[in-house]
Amino acid sequence: MFHQVKQQLNKNAMLLAFLMHLLITQECVSFTSFVKRSKTISTRKTELHAMTAPALIIGPMIRRMREENRKKNMPLASADERDREAPGLRIGTGVWKWPPVWPYDPDLFARSGEEITKTSPAAGNPMALLAQASQGVGAADISAGDSVDETKLDVKKYWGETMKDVTTDLEEAAAEKLKSHYAYYLKDGMSVLEFGAAENSYLPEDFKPSQHVGISLSKDLMDKNPSLTDKFVIDIDNVVKEVGIDSDEIRALEEEAEKEDGLFDIILMSNTIDFLTNPREIFKSAWRLCKPGGIMLVAFTTKDAYSSKFDAAQTNQWRNFNDDQHMYVAGSFFQFSASDGWTGLKGFDISPEGANKPDNNNPLAGMLGGSKGPQPMYVVQATKNSVAEIIDAEDPEESFKSRMWIMPTLEERDKQLVAPRIARSFLHYSDTDNEYLLNQIQYLPKIYEILIKMDQFAFPFNLQAQLAADLITDKDFNANDHQLTALKMGLGLRKPSADFWAPIGQYTSAMEPENKVNLLAHLVPRFGSNDPQQEQSLQDFVTGLKPTFQLIKTKCPSLSESDVQTLGTELLASEILKPNITTKEQFALWMQELTEDELLQYYNDRTQIKVLAVAEMNEMKAQRQALVQEREDRMKAMKEQVEAARSERTMVFNEKTGKMEEVKK
Secondary structure (H helix, E strand, O other): OHHHHHHHHHHHHHHHHHHHHHHHOOOOOOOHHHHHHHHHHOOOOOHHHHOOOOHHHHHHHHHHHHHHHHHHOOOEOOHHHHHHOOOOEEEOOOOOOOOOOOOOOHHHHOEOOOOOOOOOHHHOOHHHHHHHHHHOOOOOOOOHHHOOOOOOOOHHHHHHHHOOOOOOOOOHHHHHHHHHHHHHHOOOOOEEEEEOOOOOOOOOOOOOOOEEEEEEOOHHHHHOOOOOOEEEEOOOOOEEOOOEEOOHHHHHHHHHHHHHOOOEEEEEEEOOHHHOOOHHHHHHHHHHHEEEEEEEEEEEOOOOOOHHHHHHHOEHHHHHOOHHHHHHHHHHHHHHHHHHHEEEEEEEEOOOOOOOOOOOOOOOOOOOOOOOOOOOOEEEEEEEOOOOOOOOOOOHHHHHHHOOOOOOOOOHHHHHHHHHHHHHHHHHOOOOOOOHHHHHHHHHHHHHHHHOOOOOOOOOHHHHHHHHHHHHOOOOOOOOHHHHHHHHHHOOOOOOOOOOHHHHHHHOOOOOHHHHHHHHHHHHHHOOOOOHHHHHHHHHHHHHHHHHHHHHHHHOOOOOHHHHHHHHHHHHHHHOOOOOOOOHHHHHHHHHHOOHHHHHHHHHHHHHHHHHHHHHHHHHHHHHHHHHHHHHHHHHHHHHHHHHHHHHOOEEEEOOOOEEEEOOO
């Protein structure tokens, strides 16, 4: 008996040491239950005394942890936001911060034992997977097809056969909180789509939808759900990378949604994000199916709630992250699926009173026999934004961005870089019909499929964005096979053709990278025209490089080799590259007549254009920042007015009694 007691005391001593370590790392927030227990056992004369912190340390420790816990649980949302939303708002729209690219290791969304890299840190230190995000470097581009594992979970068999009768059984208190939250946003006559549908959708009893479509692999459970009007048995994790769910039924719905400007007012996903292996693609499909102004609500409970039932299907991110991290990750699914295509992103803690939150209290409470409260409940939600139908002359950048929201291949970083460059081109040529630019944006993914293969240090992201913008603003560019092949050769990603790209590379080797980008943007759109005259112009350009450079060197000995090549290619591009402007012979005669002063003037004019372009870009950025600041100032003034009115009011409507009551101050 004494031996068993001693073993228990040793175990508790080890736990105390571990708790001290958690304090240092600021992971633990409350030791109250443990301190009470430690007082009970500290009367025994064992080696525990050697490891127990004195009262002088324990007291401040507990006060500090309580204060940290209080701060941690304070809502990160304004009073005005909380008044306008359902109860429980914890994270408001202006709080979320995101890295420039998708920050997660692929194995984070793999199931245990299905990792692409068996030595992945996903099963060890989950936060290590986010470290690269701060450096703006995306996770490894590894497709699901790169690794075939015979032990991979057969999800159709798992959900359709093995677990066909296993219900979620959300606790009553948590279910009522979820119903209450839904009731705040659901109105009769709304159309509802539910991903991961099962036997219960937790909808308010009096809610009457016009349509409620359920999608999951749990056919038997969906058949038990009285709310569903339509059911589709679909594996939503079967996706086309960076595009969406790979399903004929989903594609049919998306096509209908495109014609009707969205199909569903509400999209629900309850206790399903723990199983998603391809969340970005699923949220892209959700965005396409949602109506502008419609809301997607993603509800979940704590990570251990169903681990005994569905452990085999849960991903590493769910296993290894805590509730707060799950809320951030859920928010990132919105951000990295459609960026600003989702607006009003918010996080709610709608947990019942006294909910058991092991991540926010003593993480060892269960081991020490702590009390168990109701299940926690959380919701992360956002509203679908509207895509620009025409270019807003006052804010063209936002118009172009809206067309890129769910665009594959481009990271958010790329969209932020390329949109203002396209907007500048629009403003620069505003006297002509520039609506074609909205259509040209569709070619960006094909360009970036090539650009992502480039070394980011040799060809930085800003130059990639400039090349992409220059290409799509050229009306002759339509991303045909000949143009894409020319782009690859020009970038050195494919062996250059001996009659064109090899001499181009040889004669322009001294040019600055930015000027090479400009030249490439001139050349690539000229390919694939099926016009014999255009083909001849390309040949005239390349054969004219050497004599043009020699003539400029002779007349302008003060110019560097780089300047000579830049000036020569600019003159050839403006006069020779497009047919029916100047013949090769006419160009040669013209060059012979030019004086040194005239050539230098051309060069200076070209340099000045570049300076003006930079100035225009900076001015446009400043104007946009001023516009954003003006909007923020208006919102701030409105909030201050609301706060002032709230503080000065003497009567308030009581929803419970249905009467106006005097405000108690």
